[in-house]
Amino acid sequence: MKSTLPVARSASLAKVRADDVCPSHSFNCSLYAMLLKVIDAGFLSVLHGTDKETDLAELAHEIGAISARLAEAERVLDRTLFTACAAYAYARHAALGTKKSDETIAAEARAAFERQRSLALEIEP
Structure with a gap:
């Protein structure tokens, strides 16, 4: 842009x-x-x-554009994290030879995603 x-x-x-x-x-x-x-x-x-009013409007527009792109990047990162969690869950069950249903493995993947997401949002001192 x-x-x-x-x-x-x-x-x-x-x-x-x-x-x-x-x-x-x-x-x-x-x-x-x-x-x-x-x-x-x-x-x-x-x-x-x-021309302060015009400049401020342009600056606000640019900040809005940056904010939208950051939100898009966050969505992509969330999808990437979920994909990694799902891949790990399915690979783990395949390696262990468990006979769990897809729904059970998908639920474990979602839980892993939520755990990782909450860890990522923690503020470190």
């Missing part, structure tokens, strides 16, 4: 150096902290522009 920010804004954002985002390239901050700093720098460059 092509950015709709004016060329002047894009050029001013391109001038943001790594030192401005994370001093001395130390990378002591997380990627999310870096992203927040970049977004703050972007908001500041937009707020100091001449």
Whole structure:
């Protein structure tokens, strides 16, 4: 998707150096902290522009587009995780030679998916 920010804004954002985002390239901050700093720098460059309403609308549109793409990526990752859980469940039962029905194995796969999903959503200290 092509950015709709004016060329002047894009050029001013391109001038943001790594030192401005994370001093001395130390990378002591997380990627999310870096992203927040970049977004703050972007908001500041937009707020100091001449056509604030248009720029803010364009920025809101771009953030909405990013949000939609992240939601799509999350759906794909969920499907990938479920597929891996199902493959593991079926392979495990085949290796053990159990005689369980497809419904039972599918229920075990769904339970494994939910366990993995809940583990992934836990916030680590």
